[in-house]
Amino acid sequence: MNEPLLRDLVPAVIGVLVRRGADFASAEDAVQEALVEAVRVWPDDPPQDPKGWLVTVAWRKFLDAARADTSRRGREVRIEGEPMPGPGEVVDDTLQLYFLCAHPSLTPASAVALTLRAVGGLTTRQIARAYLVPEATMAQRISRAKRTVSGVRFDQPGDVATVLRVLYLVFNEGYSGDVDLAAEAIRLTRQLAAKINHEEVAGLLALMLLHHARRPARTGPDGRLVPLAEQDRSLWDTRLIAEGVDVLQAALTRDRLGEFQAQAAIAALHADARTAEETDWVQIVEWYDELVRLTDSPVARLNRAVAVGEADGPRAGLAALAELDPSLPRHAAAAAYLHERDGDPVTAARLYAEAARSAPNLPERDHLTRQAARLNAQLPS
Amino acid sequence: MAKYLLLKHYRGGPAPAVDWAPMDQWTPDEVDAHVQFMRDFAARLEETGEFVDTQALAPDGAFVRYDGEGRPPVTDGPFVETKDLIAGWYIIDVESWDRAVQLAGELSAAPGPGGKPIYEWLEVRPFLADSPTVTE
Numbered sequence: 001m002n003e004p005l006l007r008d009l010v011p012a013v014i015g016v017l018v019r020r021g022a023d024f025a026s027a028e029d030a031v032q033e034a035l036v037e038a039v040r041v042w043p044d045d046p047p048q049d050p051k052g053w054l055v056t057v058a059w060r061k062f063l064d065a066a067r068a069d070t071s072r073r074g075r076e077v078r079i080e081g082e083p084m085p086g087p088g089e090v091v092d093d094t095l096q097l098y099f100l101c102a103h104p105s106l107t108p109a110s111a112v113a114l115t116l117r118a119v120g121g122l123t124t125r126q127i128a129r130a131y132l133v134p135e136a137t138m139a140q141r142i143s144r145a146k147r148t149v150s151g152v153r154f155d156q157p158g159d160v161a162t163v164l165r166v167l168y169l170v171f172n173e174g175y176s177g178d179v180d181l182a183a184e185a186i187r188l189t190r191q192l193a194a195k196i197n198h199e200e201v202a203g204l205l206a207l208m209l210l211h212h213a214r215r216p217a218r219t220g221p222d223g224r225l226v227p228l229a230e231q232d233r234s235l236w237d238t239r240l241i242a243e244g245v246d247v248l249q250a251a252l253t254r255d256r257l258g259e260f261q262a263q264a265a266i267a268a269l270h271a272d273a274r275t276a277e278e279t280d281w282v283q284i285v286e287w288y289d290e291l292v293r294l295t296d297s298p299v300a301r302l303n304r305a306v307a308v309g310e311a312d313g314p315r316a317g318l319a320a321l322a323e324l325d326p327s328l329p330r331h332a333a334a335a336a337y338l339h340e341r342d343g344d345p346v347t348a349a350r351l352y353a354e355a356a357r358s359a360p361n362l363p364e365r366d367h368l369t370r371q372a373a374r375l376n377a378q379l380p381s
Numbered sequence: 382m383a384k385y386l387l388l389k390h391y392r393g394g395p396a397p398a399v400d401w402a403p404m405d406q407w408t409p410d411e412v413d414a415h416v417q418f419m420r421d422f423a424a425r426l427e428e429t430g431e432f433v434d435t436q437a438l439a440p441d442g443a444f445v446r447y448d449g450e451g452r453p454p455v456t457d458g459p460f461v462e463t464k465d466l467i468a469g470w471y472i473i474d475v476e477s478w479d480r481a482v483q484l485a486g487e488l489s490a491a492p493g494p495g496g497k498p499i500y501e502w503l504e505v506r507p508f509l510a511d512s513p514t515v516t517e
Contacts, residue, residue: 222417353405362437366416372405373412 004187006038006050007121011191013054014118015093018154022062024100025146028118030065034058035121094119095195099158102166103149110145111166117142119191120184130179163192164204164260171208182212193247202251203261209244210267213237225367229276241271262291281311298328306334314342329360333368340375349375384433384474385481387488388504391440393465398500401493414492415499422488426473431484437469472508481505 010031017027034057038050047053101115113131116122122130128138171185189205217231226232248264266287273279288304291297301324309317317338324331336351352372359365404412426432443458460466471488475481485503493499 222413223420224413224416349405353403356405357440360439365437366412369404370409370412373407374409376406377408 003039006035006042008187008191009051009054010035010121011094011097011119013051013058014097016055017058017062019093020059022059022066023150024118024154025143025150026062026065027058028146030058030062031121032117032123033061035123092195094191096154096158098163098192098195099156100149100152100154101145102163103152103158104162105148105152106145108166108169110141110148111162112169113138113141114145114149115166115188116170116184120188122179122184126179130173130181160196160198160201164200167192168204168260171211182208182215186212199251199254199256200258200260202247203258203264206244206248206251207260207264207267209240209247210264210271213240213244213271219363223363224370225363227367228270233274236271241268244268244271257290257294259291259294262287262294266291279310281307285311298324302328302331302334306337309338309341314338318342329358330355332358336368336371345375345379349379382474382476383478383481383510384472384508385478386504386506386508387471387473387481387485388506389468389470390502390504391466391468392462394502394504397502399493401499407494411492411494411496414496418491422491423471426471426484431473431475431480433472433474435469435471438467440466440468478507481507 013034014024014027014031017030018024022030031054034054037057038054042050097119098115101118102111106114113127116127116130117124124139124142125135127142128135131138167185167189170188171182173181186205186208189201189208193201193205213236214228214231216237217233217235218226220226244264245268248261248268251261252265266284269280269284269287285304285307288300288307291300292304302321305317305320305324307317308320318335321331321335321338326332332351332355336348336355339345339351340348349372352368352375356365356368356372359368404415407415423432423435441459443456443460445454445456448455473481473484475484482505485505489501489503490498491501
């Protein structure tokens with residue numbers, strides 16, 4: 001049984017239950033139970049109509065739970081749901097679920113967890129493992145998130161930008177535990193792109209595909225980080241790159257630029273270079289200018305300074321960097337890189353060592369320590 | 382089985398047995414060998430069924446305490462140079478104190494400059510256990 005295919009059905013099945021009058025939280029629980037049963041039963045007895053099977057079983061689970069709940073409360077409460085929308089109303093259930101799970105009233109961590117469960121169909125245990133927290137903690141985070149959105153109407157259009165931020169967060173978490181969050185983020189973004197014609201959804205999908213294509217080259221066999229310039233480009237996934245470029249080009253023709261399209265364009269220019277030396281840094285700087293204009297993000301400015309260093313020489317890069325707050329994450333690492341290019345290994349080594357001390361994760365710290373060590377080993381002692 | 386914490390320190394603890402230069406002064410190969418040893422150590426503990434957890438801590442941070450009703454907490458930090466500073470830990474689940482000491486000894490022999498053991502001081506602390514089911 002193909003688990004991602006099974007999980008593709010989850011949001012639509014939740015949508016059917018909600019339309020039949022179930023509240024979102026109960027519908028989501030019922031579908032999770034139906035999924036568990038599907039995983040148990042389907043290998044020996046695959047259904048003709050998987051979605052129909054899931055709807056039937058989930059609805060039964062919902063009714064069982066509602067009856068148990070009602071009898072617990074002394075049969076005082078009748079099952080009451082939201083009134084069903086009238087016929088002819090075309091609202092895509094799956095799309096509505098994306099909006100609901102990324103609702104602005106949720107914290108980013110809650111929106112991520114709820115999206116992975118209700119849209120992604122992952123179990124609480126899988127999500128907990130992926131984020132390295134106890135299962136009970138994740139269960140609580142999800143049920144609180146469900147309570148938070150319990151009053152939100154299911155048929156109101158939401159904001160695509162909030163959904164994209166959540167999917168981007170999932171993608172950036174990368175890989176830990178038995179769930180590949182980057183691949184899951186791509187699956188969910190692909191599914192969203194199929195539901196809604198929006199240039200930034202396409203932009204985010206392209207960005208993810210182009211980054212994912214480089215993943216096999218990004219770490220060495222010993223787990224060490226390999227910087228872009230040193231990556232073995234034959235390891236890049238050309239199929240993913242081609243798809244990413246296609247998706248991006250289609251988005252750009254709509255002439256409604258956004259931050260994800262700009263980031264994807266930068267990734268595409270890197271992917272397009274057969275060697276690091278062939279990289280079109282002048283165009284990359286232009287895209288960073290767009291990105292800075294669109295987001296005014298300090299991180300974009302920092303990356304732009306590095307790109308300027310490649311396009312116009314390290315002095316120009318250092319000048320751009322000098323305008324930025326030195327306490328920015330990775331500021332010291334960028335400065336170290338540019339000073340080395342500028343022929344000042346003493347300053348570069350000192351800055352690499354400083355960058356290593358403030359590195360946000362172990363692979364980066366090891367990489368920066370190694371860079372400092374490499375320069376120090378070359379210096380006359 | 383009992384759980385033990387093997388604490389690594391950035392500073393603090395007994396006087397260093399050997400005073401090595403900081404890691405950025407090592408050769409790149411020496412850095413690689415050290416990093417590889419650390420990865421292998423965790424993998425080996427998993428194989429023997431003794432691994433529980435390992436985490437590294439950033440050097441920055443602060444002490445924080447309550448400062449009375451309606452007042453924001455007081456912070457003291459970043460940590461001054463003289464203070465003991467924890468760098469990270471392993472948690473292991475092993476048969477005995479002797480085994481915990483043996484493993485800490487192996488971890489302390491991580492390679493440094495010239496491939497020689499760094500003789501790092503590690504702090505080994507037993508966890509307080511849950512109360513047993515049978516008490517009499």
